[in-house]
Amino acid sequence: MKQFKTRTPPTKRNRVVGALIMGTALxxxxxxxxxxxYASLNAQxxxxxxxxxxxxxxxxxxxxxxVSGLTGGVTTAITxxxxxxxxxxxxxxxxxxxxxxxxxxxSLADAAGTTLTTNGTAGLQIAIYECSTQWTxxxxxxxxxxxxxxxxxxxxALTTTPATVTLASLAAGTTSHLRVQITLPAGSEVTTNGTxxxxxxxxxxxxxxxxxxxxxxxxxxxxxx
Amino acid sequence: MKKALSLxxxxxxxxSVFLGGVAAEASTTATSVNSARQTLQSGSFILTAVATxxxxxxxxxxxxxxxxxxxxxxxxxxxxxxxxxxxxxQTATGSTIRYCVASDFAPGDxxxxxxxxxxxxxxxxxxxxxxxxxxxxxxxASYAFSCxxxxxxxxxxxxxxxxxxxxxxxxxx
Numbered sequence: 001m002k003q004f005k006t007r008t009p010p011t012k013r014n015r016v017v018g019a020l021i022m023g024t025a026l027x028x029x030x031x032x033x034x035x036x037x038y039a040s041l042n043a044q045x046x047x048x049x050x051x052x053x054x055x056x057x058x059x060x061x062x063x064x065x066x067v068s069g070l071t072g073g074v075t076t077a078i079t080x081x082x083x084x085x086x087x088x089x090x091x092x093x094x095x096x097x098x099x100x101x102x103x104x105x106x107s108l109a110d111a112a113g114t115t116l117t118t119n120g121t122a123g124l125q126i127a128i129y130e131c132s133t134q135w136t137x138x139x140x141x142x143x144x145x146x147x148x149x150x151x152x153x154x155x156x157a158l159t160t161t162p163a164t165v166t167l168a169s170l171a172a173g174t175t176s177h178l179r180v181q182i183t184l185p186a187g188s189e190v191t192t193n194g195t196x197x198x199x200x201x202x203x204x205x206x207x208x209x210x211x212x213x214x215x216x217x218x219x220x221x222x223x224x225x
Numbered sequence: 226m227k228k229a230l231s232l233x234x235x236x237x238x239x240x241s242v243f244l245g246g247v248a249a250e251a252s253t254t255a256t257s258v259n260s261a262r263q264t265l266q267s268g269s270f271i272l273t274a275v276a277t278x279x280x281x282x283x284x285x286x287x288x289x290x291x292x293x294x295x296x297x298x299x300x301x302x303x304x305x306x307x308x309x310x311x312x313x314x315q316t317a318t319g320s321t322i323r324y325c326v327a328s329d330f331a332p333g334d335x336x337x338x339x340x341x342x343x344x345x346x347x348x349x350x351x352x353x354x355x356x357x358x359x360x361x362x363x364x365x366a367s368y369a370f371s372c373x374x375x376x377x378x379x380x381x382x383x384x385x386x387x388x389x390x391x392x393x394x395x396x397x398x
Contacts, residue, residue, distance in 0.1 A: 073259070075261045082268045116267060188387065193284060193285055194282045195284045205264060207265075210259045211257070211258045214256075
């Protein structure tokens with residue numbers, strides 16, 4: 001005999017559970033629909049070989065000349081300099097980086113601050129000459145082409161403002177052969193009865209720091225190459 | 226209010242341009258400094274009239290007193306440079322100055338040197354300017370001088386040297 005199940009009315013608890021199930025389903029549905037709305041296509045490309053980007057270097061070094069008899073440079077002491085004396089020292093200035101330079105300058109500092117560097121008239125005067133080849137031993141002559149890199153400038157001026165040094169080339173790897181001419185002007189000092197005049201340039205000792213400075217070449221903007 | 230806002234915006238633009246300019250001018254520099262400071266010492270030319278060859282620098286004129294009209298003194302180089310010449314003044318008139326190179330005078334003899342040579346005439350005026358020494362006076366050395374006084378018992382000797390009395394040197398090192 002066939003039996004029939006009788007459907008009993010839902011209880012209050014069943015109604016609450018049902019409502020929760022329906023709510024959850026509704027929220028899930030909305031979420032799925034929303035994500036579908038914002039989805040999009042994406043495409044990428046990249047270089048197949050790494051793109052190398054490297055920078056240049058800017059290096060400046062100075063060394064005493066290696067020519068026999070001309071190795072004093074600007075580190076070996078100078079003594080007994082009298083008015084009218086001229087001392088020539090020889091330097092190798094190298095732009096040793098990979099980048100060309102510009103705007104070479106020279107400045108001077110005197111830790112002692114004597115009349116040699118504080119008196120613009122009676123004090124030291126500096127000039128720099130460049131030779132296209134090494135300077136000749138003993139005589140300091142230039143067998144190549146000699147040019148004035150820096151006209152005679154007072155030490156006083158060099159201690160306050162760097163002076164321009166015009167070299168034949170500031171290309172990377174270039175070495176400039178320089179003759180630094182240090183002159184104590186003849187002046188007109190008179191010593192009377194064993195007493196030095198006031199403000200004398202005699203019997204004083206300066207301690208000099210020579211500084212060469214260069215800037216990088218002009219920054220360049222290049223087209224695709 | 227609107228005007229103040231405009232000014233504020235203008236100020237911002239000015240600062241922006243200024244900073245942009247600074248950034249554009251920045252560049253790399255390279256410096257080379259001598260590895261050791263260079264000492265540069267000047268010489269000196271210091272000459273004084275002194276009573277003996279071993280005297281120290283008195284830094285003053287010398288009063289020379291005569292004995293039998295003859296006075297003796299020395300000029301000594303207290304500097305570091307050889308001296309080719311000098312200037313001299315004396316207070317006495319009619320006084321004859323002589324000197325010996327690298328030798329004293331013969332005892333009591335103002336005209337002859339101890340080495341047998343004749344004394345060299347220097348001058349006889351009150352002012353003797355730009356006199357050249359027969360042989361440069363080396364640093365630390367002295368030359369003997371005599372003065373023959375007539376009509377005076379003493380004379381005051383004053384000496385001076387100028388940079389012109391120094392031999393200029395040009396060196397390559």
